[in-house]
Amino acid sequence: MSVTVIGGGVMGLCVATELQGRGIPVAVRDEGPGPRACSWWAGGMLAPWCEGESAEEAVTRHGLGAADWWQAQGVPVARNGTLVVSLSRDAAALDRFARRSRGHRMLDAEGIAALEPDLAGRFARALFFADEAHLDPRRALAILSDRLGRTDSVAGQVIDCRGLSARDALRDLRGVRGEMVLIRCPEIALSRPVRLLHPRMPLYVVPRGDGVFMLGATMLESDRRGPPTARAVLELLSAGFALHPALAEAEVLELGADARPAFPDNLPRIRRAGGVIHANGLYRHGFLLAPAVARMVADHLQHQTRPEFMDADHD
Template sequence: MDLIVGGGVVGLSIAWRLARAGQDVTVIDPAPASGASHAAAGMLAPVSEVAYTEEPLLRLGLAALERWPAFAAELEADSGLSVDYRAHGTLDVAFGADDLAALEELAAFMDKLGLPVERLTGRECRRLEPMLSPSVRGGVLAGGDAWVDPRRVTAALLAALETMRVPVVPRRATDLLDGAVRLADGEILTGERVVLAAGAWSGELADVPVRPVKGQIMRLRSPHPLLGRCVRGMVHGSPVYLVPRGDGEVVVGATQEELGFDTRVTAGGLYELLRDARELVPGVTELELADVVAGLRPCTPDNLPLVGEVRRGLALATGHHRGGVLLAPLTTALLQGEEPELAALCSPQRF
């Protein structure tokens, strides 16, 4: 039996895939689907989110994106629930002259990497997304990017696990043993392997270089669709994104704050998000405020996840930074011995 410590999108995906393959699995989490997965926007955007010096992460992201259509279809079939998977691309836009210069440099980097992107003028951007501000100067369209609703994904995973009668233990793990987990009440659950997928809290349970990075987001509700695709932008050097949902919601995010395990939502953080989002899409100020939340991204020193065995009876599946939703299908495959070249990039032995 595998004991999966962590009930976010990564841990639940691992449990579902392993159970589907006929393995005995138990998930341990005091509040499944309530952490970073609950706060995440759900962008599956390895191309538009590419960063200098992070080509290994791009390789992982592109491989994961290829798996998402089948992953979503199979999960919807197993659970009977929609995950709102949409493959309509991401539009990166620039507000000021300096933002446009930075975006042009990034587009040149994308070209060098051979990524499929299209440069657009401000007018062409507004033709694609009429709600964009007239002040948007230009953009880059990553047509192959996609997105999904993480809350629907975790709900579907939990439903699928329930159908397969996979136990979900709603208690907190306090110690990891070889093939066993000690719970807060002292009970010890035993199995053949423990998979640590506890996100930002992984460093509290094992000696792994994972730290929390706080991200605040807001959800706005619109009676009519505001955008047809994800919009990412730079506003005077500050990044912001807007992700549309099928039900009319728009997710606006996200801050990046090194504040330990602080999950407070602050007026300042939300103000900055709404200020920048308004510069790109002025209509957001007319929308109803539906939800505000802060989550903790699990980050490693090199921004690559930690996936693989660290010793007999213990494997890691953590440290996914802002890419947990994107990388979830690939993470399970890496744990099952697939894609050895990609698995080497995520090896816990590099630290």
């Protein structure tokens, strides 16, 4: 068996890596990681318990093994957990998040200060998800890409992982736009992603090292790609100031936006059509769910298993 994977975003690279690790000859038809792929703009949070607050049970269940998979590929993974906070006026939002999620413990102000000294005195309570992790998406994509062969042709079994570009074959695929700001703020240090439950703009801040942070949160029902809107940037930065006023003096390094591929229920799909296998629809769970979907695709090819995410109406 030989395989051609079309698409070099997180889905395509994970599928190709999983197949190659099982001894199956595979080549990727793509130019390599870059800003044209939505995974380039990802936060890189491996947070199955936090995502379980609003996502289907399958997201948490399949996301629990993501950190181990990435680490097994030689990708640096920071296993420092996730901190979820709210301003005092939004205390009810924190309680609601606690009720709808698992895998956390409640911290008081002293516990927050022990984990993140630069947040000392800013929040009365927080949820700490100790078993979550994060990675640098661009570094992760580069590590996988560098080990894979490239091709300009298509041969053998074709696996289509083109993301939103695959709407020519997957008519029910839609775009969910996400926007981000990359900043440098040496005045504060964070050891883990922090989520702020803000009423207008729920925010996550992900440390990238050397005083660099990624701010993101937006989820807009839109397939528009390209730069973020001024409103989105202002709201992201405003929410960042609410987390810590030092972010007002941060240096803006980069602005980015793209449209994530998603199906109506926001769960991924594996479909067979005309001899082609499609793996798509990671929604906002790209780095969290791509390893599990890649394993399902590989098992299907090797052992003819029926993946949990295979859509019976389309195979």
